[in-house]
Amino acid sequence: MSDLIDDGESGNTPEFTVSEISGAVKRTIEGEFGHVRIKGEVGRVSRPRSGHVYLDLKDDRAVISGVMWKGVAARQDTQPEEGMEVVATGRLTTFPGQSKYQIVIEDIRPAGMGALMAMLEKRRKALAAEGLFDEGRKKPRPFLPEIIGVVTSPSGAVIRDILHRLRERFPRKVLIWPVAVQGQASAPEVARAIRGFNALTPGGALPRPDLLIVARGGGSIEDLWGFNEEIVVRAAAESQIPLISAVGHETDTTLIDFAADLRAPTPTAAAELAVPVRRDLLAWSGEMQARMGRAVSQRLEHRGQRLGDLARALPRAETLLESARQRLDTSGERLPAALIRGVQSRRVTLSETAGSLRPGMLRARTAEGRRALEVWGARLAPALGRLTETRAQALGRVGDRLSLRPIQREVSEHRRSLEALALRLDQGAEARLRAGREGLAGLDRLHETLGYKATLERGYAVVRGAGGVLTTRAEAEAAGGLEIEFKDGRLKIGGGAGAGGGGAGGAAKKSETRKKSAPEQGSLF
Known part of the structure; x- marks a missing residue:
């Protein structure tokens, strides 16, 4: 009896396949929630190569899977990111292959930042x-x-x-x-x-x-x-x-x-x-090395060309030296004659200078200086007297208006000034005379040094003939007689001349002969 009842009840219950029940659930959900808006936080976001976007919408108690097809995702201004709080608009449906329900998103907009964000x-x-x-x-x-x-x-x-x-x-x-x-x-x-x-x-x-x-x-x-x-x-x-x-x-x-x-x-x-990338570095290094080689070659070629251009513009070394060599040859030819003329010119100048340093001329100049000093000294005393008288007369004229003591003091001062001036004049005259004497002595010493007498003291001799001083061998051979002057006297050779003695007699004869035959000093030059 119970078996019959069970069979009857099971026979009255409809029987569905898995696909039929999944389809019925799908139609029921889509019919009840054909268009919904869901607010939640975006969880997992997946973007496969197909371009579709798969994500989760969650709150603190539940999670709903969502999918946004490729065309819809491309139109969105804001792409969903994990942690973003959004409002998704779409329709609920099921995915029979995994027995889950999901929302097919048609629009998604930010609704505010999630708690984590x-x-x-x-x-x-x-x-x-x-x-x-x-x-x-x-x-x-x-x-x-x-x-x-x-x-x-x-x-x-x-x-x-x-x-x-x-x-x-x-x-x-x-x-x-x-x-x-x-x-x-x-x-x-x-x-x-x-x-x-x-x-x-x-x-x-x-x-x-x-x-x-x-x-x-x-x-x-x-x-x-x-x-x-x-x-x-x-x-x-x-x-x-x-x-x-x-x-x-x-x-x-x-x-x-x-x-x-x-x-x-x-x-x-x-x-x-x-x-x-190592290969890129090696390639770059090789390229830089090649570029550097080309640059160096081009630079050397350019510099070589430039050097050749400049070399063609420059004159030859032989041409540059020709003028200098010619000037050197000309100067070398003119140099000996110029040296001889220079020496002769200096000899003439020295002779003229030595002639002006004769003792007689120096004594004459010294005597002239003394006479000038005596003349000025003789004129100084009368001048001082006249000046004193003139000042005394002037003081006498103003004596009535001035007291005697200041006048006497002024006279005393004038006298002291005149005495000091006279003393300075005397000292100046003495200094002038002293300087003249010293200059004369110096000129006398210079005359002795430059004269030929000093040369005789060093072992030289002066050879004279009938015509004067002989300077060459040919003149000495042609002369009938010779007179040789040493530092201690003169010696005559040839022409019946005897040897000059030394001492006082020889010195007297030497002096007498010099006065008769050579009134002026000879020259070794």
């Missing part, structure tokens, strides 16, 4: 106010670092991508500091890694890197939140080693990106920014 923006403004993001703090990255330090997870695909790209571009030494890139331990470990690399000693057992890369793959804002922590941002800003931030994908932005010296859109791009 609001907190992130507030922290960013506070750190920016401290100057941690200033461009002046940024350090230039080295062109070709020897050692690169990488702060990332050692087990992820990020480190493999970085090493692979460095090996392709320009192999460098890499130091890896393993850290957690997600979770509560991420921020402290990343900050310790940055400070640890900076604490290494350059050139030590563990060398200090020349460049740092902080890298992590993409993820949601919650996954990347460790790189928004203040401790990580401050460590990046304090780093003395240039730092490249490569956290997330190109659309992901964290606070370490602002504090880093350079931001890379992806970890692979960070490796590309760290080192240049």
